[in-house]
């Protein structure tokens with residue numbers, strides 16, 4: 001079925017467009033019902049049904065909206081899930097959804113919304129959906145993504161990403177110190193948890209905004225500050241769902257690389273005959289929307305790898321001319337290695 005909107009841009013509604021949203025909704029509903037029955041708590045039924053529905057709506061819009069505005073489907077999910085997490089769980093539920101909150105609850109053996117959120121969305125889920133949380137749901141970038149630098153002006157600053165690991169270890173160390181040295185565990189649903197969550201978020205937003213302006217990159221906070229990828233990069237390496245480029249359809253225009261918010265050199269993976277193995281991929285689907293030949297797609301499969309092909313700081317944005325040179329030297333290097 002094809003429906004026309006008032007700008008005469010075609011919405012593309014077909015039966016196959018219900019498959020991916022339906023699959024995600026079914027998975028989330030299965031989790032919702034399982035936890036509801038095993039934990040005898042209606043919260044789980046509501047929580048996972050709501051998140052599943054939010055994801056399914058975004059995926060459906062992404063599939064059927066006119067290509068020019070297809071990215072709005074992702075923004076809808078990001079808004080629905082992000083605001084729910086902050087307002088319902090964080091502010092109303094007074095749960096510390098920051099990584100320190102997760103560490104506290106984990107070491108204290110407390111199974112609350114924050115624990116489940118981390119275990120499902122940010123750790124276990126990466127084995128199936130990669131870093132889909134970062135592309136579709138994070139409340140921090142739900143705001144930062146409104147800034148104008150959706151594609152980074154420059155590439156990655158080498159070694160600055162190590163700060164994510166420092167942050168991760170610092171947060172873990174702080175929690176261990178408070179729990180086992182000071183022996184002052186947090187009280188559930190207390191004001192301290194709420195303040196920790198709110199102040200932590202304000203720092204993230206402030207730092208994220210500053211870095212985005214200075215580096216002209218909406219996602220700079222993800223690349224250099226946020227500790228969550230330390231978890232995510234383990235599972236997403238082996239994620240079942242990954243981006244793939246159909247080589248026979250690719251005309252090497254490099255539009256996908258120029259549009260990627262995470263500086264990934266997608267074609268280097270294609271030249272190797274692999275899916276996009278980079279653990280920096282946030283499954284945002286931008287590369288799919290911009291491809292003029294529909295060569296980019298999601299596929300499910302078993303693979304993994306340790307190569308990160310990323311544009312580094314100062315490297316020009318990919319064009320047919322400059323990347324063609326890079327591609328040929330890449331291919332020569334690969335064939336030299338294989339000799």
Ligand code: SF4
Pocket residue numbers: 133134135138139140141221222223226227228229
């Ligand atoms: S890396 Fe951190 S800030 Fe960036 S999207 Fe993921 S969770 Fe959010």
Ligand code: SF4
Pocket residue numbers: 243259260261262264266276280281282283284285286287288
């Ligand atoms: S490779 Fe595609 S899906 Fe992954 S981050 Fe880049 S644009 Fe988004």
Ligand code: SF4
Pocket residue numbers: 245249250251252253254255256257267290291292293294295296
């Ligand atoms: S946008 Fe499509 S055609 Fe262009 S380089 Fe990327 S995959 Fe190939």
